[in-house]
Amino acid sequence: MIARQRGGRKGIVEYLKTGKKAGRPFTRDELDERVPLAGDIDAVDKLIKTIRHGAQAYIHVTLSFSERDLEKATLAQVAGEYMDRLMPAFRPDEYTWYAEAHLARIKAYTHETTGEHVDRLDHIHIIIPNVNLLNGKALDPIGRGENNIWLDAIQEDINRRWGFVSPKDRPRADSTTKADIISRDKVTKFRKGSFKDVKAKLEQLVIDRGIATKKDLVALAKEYGEVKIRNQGRGPEREYVAIKPTEFDKWVNLSSGIFRDCMGATPRFISEDEKRQVGVGKRTDADLDDLLEDWTIRRQREIKLLNSGRKKEYQEYKAADPDTRLAMLSVLEWEFYKRWDKEIRYGRDQDAARPRRHAKIGTDADPQSAWASPSTRAAVAKQNAAKAARGEATTTIHALPSLHQRRLVSDGPAGREPESVLPGVVSSGMGRSGAGADDALRRPRTAGGADRVGPIADNTARNMAEKLALDHQHAREMSKDEQRALIREIKRKIDPHFLLAKLAADIGLRPEDYIVVEREGGATIRHKDSKHNLAVTDFLCRHCKYPWPRARDYLQACLSLQKVQKRAPITPPPPNPDQWRRFQRTRLKTRSLQRLIEREAIRAAKDALRAIRAQHQAEMQALRRQRLTYAEFKKQRSLLKIQAAKKEQELLATIRAHRARIEELDRADPARNMYRGFLMERAMAGDPEALMELRRQRIEAERRAKRRGVAIIGFGVSVTVHLPKQTDDLSYSVRKNGDVSFFNKNGVEIMRDTSDAIYVMELTDDTIELALIMAQKRFGNGRFDPLGDDAFNERVVKVAAERGLAIRFKDQKFNDRLEQLKKAMRPAPLPGYKFLQSDSNDQGGNTGAKPKKPT
Known part of the structure; x- marks a missing residue:
C-alpha cells in the first residue's frame, strides 16, 4: 500500500461521483464500484462548500493497493486505522471525514492524450474537510512537506500490520512512463529538445534491461550520446549521470527516481543500519514505532498548537528541552480546549488544576481531565514506561470518559441535541422499544433525517450502511431459483x-x-x-x-x-505514441469543427420548428375567420394539425440525430476503431509509418486471412512497408486490416500486399515484375520465394530473368534456375573477336587508330 496526501479547493466530491479526468473518457460507474467506508459524502460536500478561509478546503488522502480482491471489511478497517494514526492530536468532535473505496472494474485503459497504457488497481479516497469544528479555523493536520518521514512511517506501519506490499520492497516497479507505449518498431530516438522524452525512454530501457548498477547505467547512456558523471567522487548520494544526446545542445541530468537507485543512493533520512534492509529506504520495526510515537505525542501537536507568528512563545519552545516541550504542549492544549470547547465547563477546580508551562508533564498534567486528548494520554504512557523501568510509581491513564466527553448529557447550548449511544449504522429497530422512552438508546427521528427504506433504486450509496443494504439486495436477487x-x-x-x-x-x-x-x-x-x-x-x-x-x-x-x-476476441496492442498524439490533435480539431456544425444545425432546426408553430397559429387564426360550417371547420383544423405535427416530428427527429452525433464525438473507443480509421487515411495519403502502425494494430482474427491464390511470400518479420507513387495506370487502397490493394487503370485489383505476402491477382508479366520489385523492398533479397503451382513459379523466375531484375530468392533451386535462364538469354560474343583485333593491328601497323568493336 502506498499513501499520497494532497489538498484542494473544490471538485473532489464531483470527481468521486463522476470520475471525470483528462485523457479518460469513462464515467465513474464504468471505471469502479464505489464502496463508502466511513462518513456521508453529502454532508462532507456541504461542509467543504462553507469553508471560507484562505487555506485549502480539504485534505485528500489516497491509499493504493497492489493486492487483488481485498474484502470490503478489510478496506474499511484499513481506512479507520490510517485515520487513527494520522489524527492523534485531534478529538473526534474536531473534524469529520469521508472514505470511499474504488474497486476497479476497468483494469487498464489507453490515455487519450499521451497514448499511455494506464493500469488501474483498487484504492481508497479519504476526504478531510480542512476546518476544525470547534473553532472554525483551518485544521491543517499534516502541515507542510517537511513531515514526510512521519507520514511515511504511518504508511509502513499499516503495511507491516496487514502484510501489504510496500513500495519500499518494490521501488518503482512500474515505470511512470508506462513501458508498453514505447514503440518497439524502430530504434530509440529522442525528440529534439525534449528533456522529458529523454528521461522517459531511458527509464524504460533501464527497466527493460534490468539495469541496477552505476556501471550499466553509464554504459546505457553512452549508447545515445556523450556522458559525464556530475559530483564524481562525492558518494552515491550526490553523484548522478548527465547525458548529451545527439543533436542536443544541452545536458540532461538523470538525477532522480530510478536513476538515483541505479547510482546506489537511498533517501537522505535513512541510517546506515537501514541501508542493509531489503527495499530502498525501508525502516526497522523499532524505528517505525519510535516515529509513530513521536508523531503522536509531539509532532502533530506542534503542527496543531504552535504558531511561529507568536515569536516569543515560539522561540521559548525551540529553546526548551524535550520534557519541557511536552509540558508546554500540554498547556497549549489545555488552553485550546478551554477557549473553544464550550460544552465542557471549566470552573475554578479546572483552573486550579491547570498545568504549569514549565512543569514536567508526568507530575503536573492530569491525564484524566476533561481536556486530555489521546495524544496527551500517549505522552503519559511513554513517561510511565520509563518510570516503571526505574521502579517508580506511575500515573493511571485508563479512566473512563465522562458523559460530557461522550456528548451524552444535554447540558450544552440550548437547542443542541446530544448524540445517541448507538451509532447510525445499527439496525433502525434496535433501541426503539417504546416511543418517548427516557431510557431509549436513540434520539427520535427527524423529518429531515429519515432513514432510507426499501430497495435502493439508483444503485448508489451515500454511506456504508446503504452500501451494505445494496449488496444485500443483490444477494437476494442471486438467491432466487431461476437465478441459481x-x-x-x-x-x-x-x-x-x-x-x-x-x-x-x-x-x-x-x-x-x-x-x-x-x-x-x-x-x-x-x-x-x-x-x-x-x-x-x-x-x-x-x-x-x-x-x-x-x-x-x-x-x-x-x-x-x-x-x-467460437474464437476469443483479441485486444490490439498499445498505440505508437507519435501516431497517437498526431491522431489526438487531428481528432480534437475535427471534433471542435463537427461540434460547431452540429450545434448550428440544431439551432437552425429549432428556428424552423418555431417558424412552423408560428405558421400553424397564423393558419388557425385565418381558419377561424372563415365562415365555415362546424363540420368543415373540424375537417380543415385536423388537416392543419396533422401537417404541422408531421413537420414537427421530422424536425424533432433531426434534432435528436444531431444531439446523438454530438454525444458520439465524446464516446470511448476501446477497440480504437477511430484510431485505425485515422491510420487508414494517413496511409492512403502515402504515409508508410501510418501503414506500419495500422498493421501492428491488427487483431489476430484479421491476420488469419485466407490465401487469395498465388503469391510472393516473405520469410521472417518484415518491419518495412512500400507505397509506390499513384499514377493513372496504378492506384491503391488501404484496408482496415492494413492490406494494400493495387488497381490498374480500369479499377481492377491486380495485386494485394499483406504483412507476410504479396498476392498476384492478374497473371501478367508487368504485375509479376511489380510484385517482385515490391517483395525485394519489403522483405529484402534472399528472403522471399514464389508460392504457387509449378507453372506460376517458373513464370516468376522467367520474368525476373527477362526483365534483368537483380534479385535473389530464399530457395536455392529458384536461384539456380534464374542463373540458368539468364545465361540462356545472354547474347554470346562474336567468335574470333580477340583474334581479329590483334590481326588488324599487325597488318595496319601502329597508326594510332583504335580497332572498332563489332556492332
Missing part, C-alpha cells in the same frame, strides 16, 4: 479463456495474469497475485466489481457470443 439455475448453466458451458479475452477487450485486463483451473462443476479463475479461486460468476462480481444484474447480462451475452464466434 442460470448460474449453474453459465458455470458449466462458458469457456473461461473466451471470457478473459472478452474482458481484456472491454475492461483492459491481461489474460496472461490469470490462472484457469478446470473443474467438474465449472472452471475457476485466479489472479496470480491473489489467493482466491473464483467461479466465473464470482469472478465478475468480486474481482471485476460488477453488480449481479450487470454480471448476469454480461455472462449471458458472452455465452451467446461464444456459441457464434
Whole structure:
C-alpha cells in the first residue's frame, strides 16, 4: 500500500461521483464500484462548500493497493486505522471525514492524450474537510512537506500490520512512463529538445534491461550520446549521470527516481543500519514505532498548537528541552480546549488544576481531565514506561470518559441535541422499544433525517450502511431459483479463456495474469497475485466489481457470443505514441469543427420548428375567420394539425440525430476503431509509418486471412512497408486490416500486399515484375520465394530473368534456375573477336587508330 496526501479547493466530491479526468473518457460507474467506508459524502460536500478561509478546503488522502480482491471489511478497517494514526492530536468532535473505496472494474485503459497504457488497481479516497469544528479555523493536520518521514512511517506501519506490499520492497516497479507505449518498431530516438522524452525512454530501457548498477547505467547512456558523471567522487548520494544526446545542445541530468537507485543512493533520512534492509529506504520495526510515537505525542501537536507568528512563545519552545516541550504542549492544549470547547465547563477546580508551562508533564498534567486528548494520554504512557523501568510509581491513564466527553448529557447550548449511544449504522429497530422512552438508546427521528427504506433504486450509496443494504439486495436477487439455475448453466458451458479475452477487450485486463483451473462443476479463475479461486460468476462480481444484474447480462451475452464466434476476441496492442498524439490533435480539431456544425444545425432546426408553430397559429387564426360550417371547420383544423405535427416530428427527429452525433464525438473507443480509421487515411495519403502502425494494430482474427491464390511470400518479420507513387495506370487502397490493394487503370485489383505476402491477382508479366520489385523492398533479397503451382513459379523466375531484375530468392533451386535462364538469354560474343583485333593491328601497323568493336 502506498499513501499520497494532497489538498484542494473544490471538485473532489464531483470527481468521486463522476470520475471525470483528462485523457479518460469513462464515467465513474464504468471505471469502479464505489464502496463508502466511513462518513456521508453529502454532508462532507456541504461542509467543504462553507469553508471560507484562505487555506485549502480539504485534505485528500489516497491509499493504493497492489493486492487483488481485498474484502470490503478489510478496506474499511484499513481506512479507520490510517485515520487513527494520522489524527492523534485531534478529538473526534474536531473534524469529520469521508472514505470511499474504488474497486476497479476497468483494469487498464489507453490515455487519450499521451497514448499511455494506464493500469488501474483498487484504492481508497479519504476526504478531510480542512476546518476544525470547534473553532472554525483551518485544521491543517499534516502541515507542510517537511513531515514526510512521519507520514511515511504511518504508511509502513499499516503495511507491516496487514502484510501489504510496500513500495519500499518494490521501488518503482512500474515505470511512470508506462513501458508498453514505447514503440518497439524502430530504434530509440529522442525528440529534439525534449528533456522529458529523454528521461522517459531511458527509464524504460533501464527497466527493460534490468539495469541496477552505476556501471550499466553509464554504459546505457553512452549508447545515445556523450556522458559525464556530475559530483564524481562525492558518494552515491550526490553523484548522478548527465547525458548529451545527439543533436542536443544541452545536458540532461538523470538525477532522480530510478536513476538515483541505479547510482546506489537511498533517501537522505535513512541510517546506515537501514541501508542493509531489503527495499530502498525501508525502516526497522523499532524505528517505525519510535516515529509513530513521536508523531503522536509531539509532532502533530506542534503542527496543531504552535504558531511561529507568536515569536516569543515560539522561540521559548525551540529553546526548551524535550520534557519541557511536552509540558508546554500540554498547556497549549489545555488552553485550546478551554477557549473553544464550550460544552465542557471549566470552573475554578479546572483552573486550579491547570498545568504549569514549565512543569514536567508526568507530575503536573492530569491525564484524566476533561481536556486530555489521546495524544496527551500517549505522552503519559511513554513517561510511565520509563518510570516503571526505574521502579517508580506511575500515573493511571485508563479512566473512563465522562458523559460530557461522550456528548451524552444535554447540558450544552440550548437547542443542541446530544448524540445517541448507538451509532447510525445499527439496525433502525434496535433501541426503539417504546416511543418517548427516557431510557431509549436513540434520539427520535427527524423529518429531515429519515432513514432510507426499501430497495435502493439508483444503485448508489451515500454511506456504508446503504452500501451494505445494496449488496444485500443483490444477494437476494442471486438467491432466487431461476437465478441459481442460470448460474449453474453459465458455470458449466462458458469457456473461461473466451471470457478473459472478452474482458481484456472491454475492461483492459491481461489474460496472461490469470490462472484457469478446470473443474467438474465449472472452471475457476485466479489472479496470480491473489489467493482466491473464483467461479466465473464470482469472478465478475468480486474481482471485476460488477453488480449481479450487470454480471448476469454480461455472462449471458458472452455465452451467446461464444456459441457464434467460437474464437476469443483479441485486444490490439498499445498505440505508437507519435501516431497517437498526431491522431489526438487531428481528432480534437475535427471534433471542435463537427461540434460547431452540429450545434448550428440544431439551432437552425429549432428556428424552423418555431417558424412552423408560428405558421400553424397564423393558419388557425385565418381558419377561424372563415365562415365555415362546424363540420368543415373540424375537417380543415385536423388537416392543419396533422401537417404541422408531421413537420414537427421530422424536425424533432433531426434534432435528436444531431444531439446523438454530438454525444458520439465524446464516446470511448476501446477497440480504437477511430484510431485505425485515422491510420487508414494517413496511409492512403502515402504515409508508410501510418501503414506500419495500422498493421501492428491488427487483431489476430484479421491476420488469419485466407490465401487469395498465388503469391510472393516473405520469410521472417518484415518491419518495412512500400507505397509506390499513384499514377493513372496504378492506384491503391488501404484496408482496415492494413492490406494494400493495387488497381490498374480500369479499377481492377491486380495485386494485394499483406504483412507476410504479396498476392498476384492478374497473371501478367508487368504485375509479376511489380510484385517482385515490391517483395525485394519489403522483405529484402534472399528472403522471399514464389508460392504457387509449378507453372506460376517458373513464370516468376522467367520474368525476373527477362526483365534483368537483380534479385535473389530464399530457395536455392529458384536461384539456380534464374542463373540458368539468364545465361540462356545472354547474347554470346562474336567468335574470333580477340583474334581479329590483334590481326588488324599487325597488318595496319601502329597508326594510332583504335580497332572498332563489332556492332
